Amino acid sequence: MKITAVEHFVCQAGGRNWVFVKVSTDEGVYGVGEGSLYGKEHTMRAAIEELRREIVGKDPRRVEYLWQEMYRHAFWRGGPVLCSAISGVEMALWDIKGKLLGVPVYELLGGHVRDEVRFYCNLGDGTPESLIERGRKWIAKGVDAFKIYPFPAVNYVDSMRPIREAEEKIASFREFAGNDVDIMIDFHGRLSPSMAILAEEVMRPYEPLFIEEPCLPENVEAMAKIARHAKTPIATGERLYTRWGLREIIERQIASVVQPDLCHCGGIMEAKKIAAMAETYYMATAPHNPYGPVATAACVQVDFCIPNFLIQEHIFDDMPWRDLVYTPVIELENGRLKRPTLPGLGIDLNLEEIAKHPYEERDQVKWYHPDGAIADM
The missing domain is CATH 3.30.390.10 (Enolase-like, N-terminal domain)
Known part of the structure; x- marks a missing residue:
């Protein structure tokens, strides 16, 4: 062949x-x-x-x-x-x-170690009201975990205003959702270590499952500084590539959750290797996944065969044609996916539908501070 x-x-x-x-x-x-x-x-x-x-x-x-x-x-x-x-x-x-x-691919990677995979809904950012409205739709369908990006642009040293603004969103959503729903807070690398330490302490009463990328991952020692002060589990890894990229984070036990992105880390086997490295330090694995349906199908194969899996990211309703560009549709029940049995990744592309939605030039969203300086986004 x-x-x-x-x-x-x-x-x-x-x-x-x-x-x-x-x-x-x-x-x-x-x-x-x-x-x-x-x-x-x-x-x-x-x-x-x-x-x-x-x-x-x-x-x-x-x-x-x-x-x-x-x-x-x-x-x-x-x-x-x-x-x-x-x-x-x-x-x-x-x-x-x-x-x-x-x-299925997971059978080639050691077989399944669980019967279902729990998903969380990536809500992104928004006003307290809009986050609640979007969350309400999915809670009604049984989803019980959400990720929110609450922070605006934050200077290396700033007032508490942006942190209080973020707190309002998280506090409102927690009050709405109750204590049986998990909330993950994505700092998105927008804060410096000093501001992230302050923000983690403010967010602690709302009991987040984890805080994600509390600072940019380029400087491991900076994230280690946050880890020394934080009581909330730290998650990171989406902007780190291959097992070598995550090695120091894992060996120094800076995070509690590793987040290899299967579209970036090197693929399915590389994600499994990263998860195995993390398992030796009793760290959980929660694959990062804000992308399309093939990435989701690949993530699921890993999720079913790694012992230290935590939860799977998914964007539920970004585009009306998400579930038209592939077949068969990945069906969740109460925010969970039962073990797939179809061979390979279990899905196929609908090239005719894909052709209806050709490439469109999209600039990366740009963030600035009030004085016009570039801000991390």
């Missing part, structure tokens, strides 16, 4: 574009993957094309070997672009292997 083609399809998805991958073989079996990278869709197309030259003509069943070739034969290793392209291709290779053997 040999790989004959590697294709990419970009689908407009509101504020971003999804980048899907299809790997075909000479035996008619193909696999799908996703390597979405917000604001870098043209770059992703080029990166996937370069990987195509590496793997066409080779055996798709040698997933680990091909991953090593794509990663290690790139002298300039790592980073979001290469790792996202590898992720999309690697997902498709596992999809092919699962289809050939007639089993």
